[in-house]
Each structure stands twice: as C-alpha cells, then as structure tokens.
Amino acid sequence: MELLLNIALLALLLITATAIACTKDLFAAAMLAGIYGLLSASFFMTMGAVDVAFTEAAVGAGIAPLLILLTLALCGRRQRPDRRRAALALALVAIVGALLLAATLDMPAFGAVDAPAHRHVAPRYITESMAEIGIPNIVTSVLASYRAFDTLGEVVVIFTAGLGVLALLLGGGESRSAVPSSVLQSGGQSRDLVLRVTAKILIAPIMLYALYVQFHGEYGPGGGFQAGVIFAVGFILYGLVFGLDALHRVAGHGLVQLLAAVGVLVYGSVGLLGLASGRNFLDYGALAGDAVSGQHVGIIAIELGVGITVAAVMILVFYAFFAQLRRLGQLAVRDEEFAEGRAG
Amino acid sequence: MTETILMLLSGLALALGCFFMLSGAIGLLRFPDFYTRMHAAGVTDTLATFLIIGGLMLLAGWSLALLKLGLILLFIFFTSPAASHALARAAQHSEWKLSGTEARGERDREAKILDAPADVAEPDALNTDKV
Numbered sequence: 001m002e003l004l005l006n007i008a009l010l011a012l013l014l015i016t017a018t019a020i021a022c023t024k025d026l027f028a029a030a031m032l033a034g035i036y037g038l039l040s041a042s043f044f045m046t047m048g049a050v051d052v053a054f055t056e057a058a059v060g061a062g063i064a065p066l067l068i069l070l071t072l073a074l075c076g077r078r079q080r081p082d083r084r085r086a087a088l089a090l091a092l093v094a095i096v097g098a099l100l101l102a103a104t105l106d107m108p109a110f111g112a113v114d115a116p117a118h119r120h121v122a123p124r125y126i127t128e129s130m131a132e133i134g135i136p137n138i139v140t141s142v143l144a145s146y147r148a149f150d151t152l153g154e155v156v157v158i159f160t161a162g163l164g165v166l167a168l169l170l171g172g173g174e175s176r177s178a179v180p181s182s183v184l185q186s187g188g189q190s191r192d193l194v195l196r197v198t199a200k201i202l203i204a205p206i207m208l209y210a211l212y213v214q215f216h217g218e219y220g221p222g223g224g225f226q227a228g229v230i231f232a233v234g235f236i237l238y239g240l241v242f243g244l245d246a247l248h249r250v251a252g253h254g255l256v257q258l259l260a261a262v263g264v265l266v267y268g269s270v271g272l273l274g275l276a277s278g279r280n281f282l283d284y285g286a287l288a289g290d291a292v293s294g295q296h297v298g299i300i301a302i303e304l305g306v307g308i309t310v311a312a313v314m315i316l317v318f319y320a321f322f323a324q325l326r327r328l329g330q331l332a333v334r335d336e337e338f339a340e341g342r343a344g
Numbered sequence: 345m346t347e348t349i350l351m352l353l354s355g356l357a358l359a360l361g362c363f364f365m366l367s368g369a370i371g372l373l374r375f376p377d378f379y380t381r382m383h384a385a386g387v388t389d390t391l392a393t394f395l396i397i398g399g400l401m402l403l404a405g406w407s408l409a410l411l412k413l414g415l416i417l418l419f420i421f422f423t424s425p426a427a428s429h430a431l432a433r434a435a436q437h438s439e440w441k442l443s444g445t446e447a448r449g450e451r452d453r454e455a456k457i458l459d460a461p462a463d464v465a466e467p468d469a470l471n472t473d474k475v
Binding site for chain 1: 419422423429430433
C-alpha cells in the first residue's frame with residue numbers, strides 16, 4: 001500500500017516537474033510550483049519526516065508561489081523564448097542530474113540499518129536527547145540545541161537573503177509592470193465584501209495557529225521557521241485584502257526592518273550568554289537552575305529569534321515587491337499623462 | 345452496534361466524497377468555458393472535502409484528531425467558497441467578463457442568448473424588482 005502511494009506521489013511529482021519545464025505560461029508554472037510543493041510535502045509525510053513536510057507545505061506550497069506571483073506581476077507572465085540559453089540550461093541540468101543519479105548508486109539503501117547516518121550521532125540523539133534536552137520532539141532537539149550553530153547560520157542566511165532582495169529591488173529597473181496601474185494606486189486594496197469578511201474571520205485563527213506552531217515546536221512538528229512563515233502569511237493576507245497602507249499602519253516598514261535584525265540578535269545573544277557564564281557558545285545550561293530547564297529556556301528563546309527573523313524577512317520581501325510595483329505603476333501613469341499631454 | 349453504524353456511515357461519506365471529487369475533476373477537464381469549469385471545481389471541491397473530512401471524523405472517535413479535523417473543516421468552510429468567489433471576481437475583471445457588450449469574444453455568445461426563446465428570465469430583470 002505504501003509502495004503504491006509512494007509510486008503515485010513520485011509519478012505526480014515527475015509529471016508536475018515536466019509540466020513546469022515545458023509550459024511557456026509563467027503563471028501556470030507558478031501554480032504548478034505550488035502543487036509541486038504540496039506533493040513533495042505529502043511525500044515527506046509518507047517517509048515520516050513530519051517537520052520537513054511541514055516546512056515544505058508552508059514554504060513550498062504557501063509562500064514561495066506567492067513570491068513568484070509577485071515577481072510575475074513585475075515582469076509579465078510570458079516567457080521570452082531564448083533557444084541558446086535553453087540548450088545551455090538543458091545541458092547543465094542533464095549533467096547535474098546524471099551526476100546525482102550516479103551518486104545515488106553509492107548510497108546505502110533507504111532505511112538500511114547500517115547506513116552511516118544511522119550509526120554516527122543519530123543513536124545518541126535518539127537514546128540520550130530525552131535526558132539531555134528533555135523535550136519529546138528529537139528534530140527540535142537536534143535543530144535548536146545539538147546543531148544550534150548550524151541553525152544560527154540558516155537564520156543569518158535568511159536575513160542576508162532578505163537584505164539581498166531589498167538591495168536588488170530598491171536598486172530599480174525601467175521595466176513595465178503587468179498589473180493595471182489603477183490597482184496599484186489604491187495600494188492593492190480589495191473592495192470586495194466577501195474577501196474582506198473572510199479575511200477578517202481568518203486572520204485571527206492564522207495568527208493563533210502561528211503562535212501554536214511557534215511554541216508547540218518542542219512537543220510536535222513545528223518551530224520558528226514554519227511559524228515565521230505562517231505569521232508572515234497572515235500579515236500578507238491582511239495587506240492584500242485591506243491594502244498596503246493598512247498593513248503599514250499595523251507593521252511599519254521601519255519596525256519590520258528592525259525586527260528582522262532583532263531576531264538574529266536574540267539568537268546570537270542567547271549564544272553569548274553561554275559564553276559569558278564560562279561555557280561554550282550556544283550552551284544553554286546557564287540559562288536556568290539545572291541544565292535541562294536551561295535547555296528549555298534556550299530553545300524557546302532561539303526559536304523565537306528564528307520566528308521573528310523569518311516573519312520579518314518575508315514581510316520585508318513583500319514590501320519590497322509592492323514598492324517596486326507601485327513605482328512602476330506611477331511611472332506608467334506619468335507616461336500616459338505625458339502621452340495625453342502631447343496628443344492634446 | 346454503534347460502531348458498525350459509524351463505520352457504514354463514514355464509508356458512505358468517504359465514497360460519496362470520492363465520487364464528487366472525481367466528477368469535479370472530470371467537469372474541470374470536460375466543461376467548455378471558464379465559468380462552468382469553475383462551477384464544477386468550486387462546488388464539488390467544497391462538498392467533497394466536507395464529505396471526506398466528515399467521514400474521517402466519524403472514524404476518529406472522541407479524540408484530539410476529531411478536534412483537528414473539525415478545525416480543518418471549519419477552515420475549508422471559509423476558504424474554499426471564498427477562493428471560488430475570488431476566482432470568479434477576477435474573471436469578471438478580465439477579458440472573460442460575462443455581462444456587458446464591451447467584452448471582446450463574448451459578443452457571439454450573447455447574440456446566441458438573445459436569439460434564444462424569451463421564457464429564459466434575464467438576470468437583470470430579477471434585480472430591478474428589488475430596487
């Protein structure tokens with residue numbers, strides 16, 4: 001039964017990937033990318049990797065297609081054909097794919113007991129983590145305590161990526177927007193009653209769910225990364241339905257920028273607290289009376305840092321895209337007025 | 345006894361849900377234009393998800409899973425019709441606009457509708473009564 005399910009999911013993944021590569025309509029490709037994310041989340045779920053599946057569902061099927069759609073609003077939904085570049089990309093993909101396939105031949109079989117991954121540190125995580133960290137979700141123990149330094153790196157990467165997007169988009173180009181300028185002038189505000197009421201009903205549960213994911217990450221699947229994305233989605237939904245100005249009143253641009261840095265700062269400071277008490281960097285033992293409750297406090301603190309940074313960076317990226325769209329809209333309006341002035 | 349009834353009911357709900365999901369998918373593929381396709385997808389999607397999750401809830405018994413399934417049901421109750429509505433509304437702003445002669449590509453269809461027998465009530469006539 002599980003084999004059938006796996007075959008079906010993988011076949012659907014393959015079909016979706018091929019369709020993404022083949023379609024010329026970028027809007028359809030963005031939608032298919034969302035479907036691809038959902039399918040891979042289901043596949044991870046059948047393999048028992050619940051946390052990864054959750055992240056993939058939140059990022060791959062949730063916010064990534066949204067950001068791709070915003071990009072399409074900037075650059076148009078038609079792909080410009082470029083045969084030379086397509087041949088180059090195809091060659092590159094074929095070579096990398098062949099190398100990866102060759103590499104899988106040397107890998108141990110899936111679920112093999114004597115695989116290196118299962119013999120090195122995993123037994124210790126499985127047998128000792130309950131005594132050392134004291135939380136049921138081993139993935140969170142590994143992510144936030146044993147490998148906390150790696151996770152700090154990931155948070156810094158997200159922060160840097162946010163800065164990169166800001167630097168790229170605020171630099172500005174002179175392309176034309178595909179979105180009607182009237183939509184942009186109103187700040188994207190929707191006048192539709194049904195959407196406004198639905199959004200009003202949904203935003204509070206979304207935020208509550210994000211908090212649940214944030215603070216329940218020690219006991220079930222979840223944690224700062226997923227919660228941050230869900231937070232950001234709540235804010236973006238508000239911005240899309242009630243207009244960017246309303247969102248700016250709730251979460252100002254400066255505040256969000258500050259929060260993106262504050263999250264990384266919280267994470268780093270928790271690490272430095274360990275150093276200050278004469279232990280290793282990111283050793284949470286000093287944060288409370290005994291080592292296990294110290295781990296609890298430390299994990300909650302750094303997950304909070306992760307959540308804040310992820311949410312703030314996602315909202316910042318949304319802001320950056322929308323600012324660019326608005327500027328292009330204003331440029332288009334100015335051009336129209338200029339053309340009318342010349343005609344009249 | 346109750347367990348058997350619950351099993352039967354949930355099996356019925358699941359089978360009906362699968363049937364509606366399948367018919368919705370067939371409708372999405374086979375219907376001729378945007379609005380009929382959207383109708384097929386929107387209506388059957390909501391109903392089928394209700395039936396499937398309802399069937400699973402009958403199987404879950406009094407547990408945390410029941411509560412979670414109920415929350416999912418509530419979420420879909422709000423989002424799925426709203427998504428269909430947003431889709432239709434977006435289509436009204438595009439070149440597939442239903443009423444009004446300014447939409448290109450719709451003139452032929454409207455000409456056919458005008459030629460049709462007059463016993464078909466016009467949607468606008470219904471609205472003007474209320475005003």
